[in-house]
Amino acid sequence: MSLRSPLGRVLGAGAAHDGVRHWWLQRLTSIALVPLTVWFMVSLLALPSLGYATLVAWMSQSWTALLLILLVLTSAWHSQLGVRVVVEDYVHGAGARTLTLVLIGFAHVLLAAAGVFAVLKVAFGGAP
Amino acid sequence: MPTRPLSPHLSVYRMSRYTLATSIANRFTGVALSAGLLLLVYWLMAVAGGAGSYARAAHVLALPLAKLVYAALVVAFCYHLVAGLRHLVWDTGHGLERTQSQRSAWLVVAVSIILMLVIAWRAWLTGTHAP
Numbered sequence: 001m002s003l004r005s006p007l008g009r010v011l012g013a014g015a016a017h018d019g020v021r022h023w024w025l026q027r028l029t030s031i032a033l034v035p036l037t038v039w040f041m042v043s044l045l046a047l048p049s050l051g052y053a054t055l056v057a058w059m060s061q062s063w064t065a066l067l068l069i070l071l072v073l074t075s076a077w078h079s080q081l082g083v084r085v086v087v088e089d090y091v092h093g094a095g096a097r098t099l100t101l102v103l104i105g106f107a108h109v110l111l112a113a114a115g116v117f118a119v120l121k122v123a124f125g126g127a128p
Numbered sequence: 129m130p131t132r133p134l135s136p137h138l139s140v141y142r143m144s145r146y147t148l149a150t151s152i153a154n155r156f157t158g159v160a161l162s163a164g165l166l167l168l169v170y171w172l173m174a175v176a177g178g179a180g181s182y183a184r185a186a187h188v189l190a191l192p193l194a195k196l197v198y199a200a201l202v203v204a205f206c207y208h209l210v211a212g213l214r215h216l217v218w219d220t221g222h223g224l225e226r227t228q229s230q231r232s233a234w235l236v237v238a239v240s241i242i243l244m245l246v247i248a249w250r251a252w253l254t255g256t257h258a259p
């Protein structure tokens with residue numbers, strides 16, 4: 001027997017049963033980001049300079065390009081999951097909240113795609 | 129809006145408590161790092177655009193205000209990394225006793241400050257060697 005009120009059932013209010021997936025993905029991406037961000041920070045600080053030629057040479061290395069792509073994708077995913085919860089907590093009103101979530105989702109996909117595109121372009125020698 | 133109290137019930141907590149401070153700081157630094165992702169992608173796109181585009185971006189990225197942003201991002205990164213590890217330990221069910229979490233709160237602050245100082249020192253060394 002369900003304890004939900006008939007009105008609640010009709011409105012569809014209540015848990016979406018999507019929380020475990022969100023929680024688990026937030027953890028998985030955070031675990032992946034520990035080595036990725038530490039690698040990025042260490043590599044950035046180890047570069048002799050942040051000049052154009054140095055950066056292109058660095059980004060053209062296969063491992064650098066691969067790890068940068070993973071960094072961009074995982075950060076964008078982790079960021080989207082995190083910002084989503086902040087919006088759900090603090091943006092009230094279904095319309096405003098849905099619109100904000102859609103825009104934030106689009107923004108993260110755009111950032112991820114742009115980051116991957118930029119790294120691949122440099123890695124494959126496309127940067128003039 | 130329903131009239132019942134909705135999560136997060138910020139007003140029911142004592143704001144001076146370390147539990148609240150460390151938790152809200154983790155969220156705040158996380159949002160700051162999301163803005164940092166924007167900067168990272170801007171930087172990568174600038175490199176992909178070629179020498180001319182990178183020179184233009186480097187001009188913007190060398191502004192004094194930008195340096196303030198990097199400093200803030202380093203602080204946010206160090207704190208979010210260490211506080212995130214604390215959360216991962218909690219997720220295994222360990223360290224949730226009051227004395228343990230009180231100790232780990234201080235440990236997070238101490239370790240992240242040490243990390244910030246190491247990064248600042250390394251960045252300063254690179255800065256002094258830069259052409």
